[in-house]
Amino acid sequence: MAAGSEASSVRFWDLLLVLAVLGLVWAAEGRRLHFVNLVYRHGDRSPIHTFKTDPYKPKDWPQGFGQLTQVGMRQHYELGQFLRERYKDFLNSSYDRQELLLYPLKNCPRFEQLQNETKNCWEYKKTMQDNQDFLKTLAKNTGTPFANMSLFDLWMIYDALFCEQVHNFTLPSWATPEQMEHLRQLKEFGIISEFGLYQTKQKSQLQGGVLLKQILENVTRSINETNSTPHLKMIMYSAHDTTIIALQMALGIYSLAPTYAACHIFELYQETNGSYTMEMYYRNESNSKPYLLTLPSCTEKCPLHKFIEIAAEVIPKNWAKECELHRSTIQIELLLGLVVGSCLLLVFIVLCVKLQCQDKDETLGYQKLASHCEESEKMPPV
Template identity: 40%
Template structure:
């Protein structure tokens, strides 16, 4: 999907790129009381990147190597490229897998002829201080108020009421409390859907009640969980407090690239589905679906032949 923030027919030169992606395929974050499987059944435990996830981000890196072959140097240059990640194993490892596809060493950067890989620094935001990528951002009393208002708002209730009987059945099947399942912003239903989704992908047995219809309804509720977290009710104000913070950071990076004599060529963020969702809702481009593994949002800055600049936004 390509969205033009400013369109022009004049010749232009790409000057700067910002990339935000979700980590790759991972194991479940948590199990639910009646789950058939325990954390010990997953090779590295919960919340960890899988080999499939590594491959997904490696291929994303390869895609970007081809897309920006005439813009980004084939050799890694720390002055031109910078990557940051949240402080989670899966996002750090996703960033590393992505880099192995984007910057395979060539010529003088080959340090081991039998290993076409090179170490590239991934800068980490600490969980206690991270205020860019780990959404929803904490310690915001007004956002907490808005979330409480959202749960009782007419907009939210109209969306969740058709699922009340289903939620009662889910409470029985999962062993979770109904009141917790109905409060979508506490992630319990979303995490339960995610656990079943992960188990299904990796051919783990599912409980008998987890039919295709049940999984589909849980997916719809998980999508509503994400949307209600950053939207549904007073979306504009929520976005100023959440996804808008990241939009502002991105805009400041673009302004810096415009005004700098030697700007970076690319900045990359390795993050989560909530990061992508918060950003897209703030930009009013959210399609209502959960961002899949390795979902990627691009921001491109161009200089036109007349000296003006334009920004292009698209997702993959």
């Protein structure tokens, strides 16, 4: 009897163990990947622009300026292999080719105004002032007029030198490792000042928030079309470094400029209880695994409703309208313009009248005196 009870007890605990293991398996299988939206940067390319004194011209590159190189093609291939392996149990073999995404978005006067205002903030002025000597030397070495030197010129110069360095071109003697690092840091500052540094939230609403809005719409669409055939599983956006920068600035997670073939991944999971969570991963090196990104004020597995709530702060409600200059700003500028213009016109009229009167007085002064004398002579003696 005791032996039978002991055997029954063992079988009972074995059964509990089996059920526990099965429970873990069911729980693991219960959480499943539902949808993926990713944005990746193009691979290695030749320079888009260059500087005046650069000895290397479009003819020195196999496909000219701004074209994908063999290195870039390999980076794209490696990215494709990584994505195929990561989602081998999630995707089929077909895909839809989507348009390129180029940032910053154009035709947005308000964003251009914010960029101009950024140049007046203390940090921007101090950075440019602290680097005056470096910028003057750089302008001389590259044949760029110092008066016209902008942060875009810095980016263009660094980009050209970086591309040439990667492809084993001989760099100018002045482009030492120290100078290249200094230039890279200023280029990085230029990126930050374009999408942040000043009024970051407003800039994000007009730039990165636009793409973020589209991504969240894709997520919502994937949930609403769960029972549709075929089920929407993945959307891929081929883009540029500035696209990823604008997106990460809007998310509040930007750290460093994306490398070639960098990839920002949004993964939507459906949990065992039916709710949805969002995870983000970033692959910024071709030969490295992606690392987890956490949205500020949320957890690694961010509940979708919380993710959308946080993102709402930088998502435009009406981009075209928000891109317009504020009416009050336009009215003030118009009023100041009218006042200044009216004052100048008034001063001009007063001067013209005064000059005309002076000429008239000089001309008529003798005539009046002569006439008076003549009239006096004509008067009979008393």
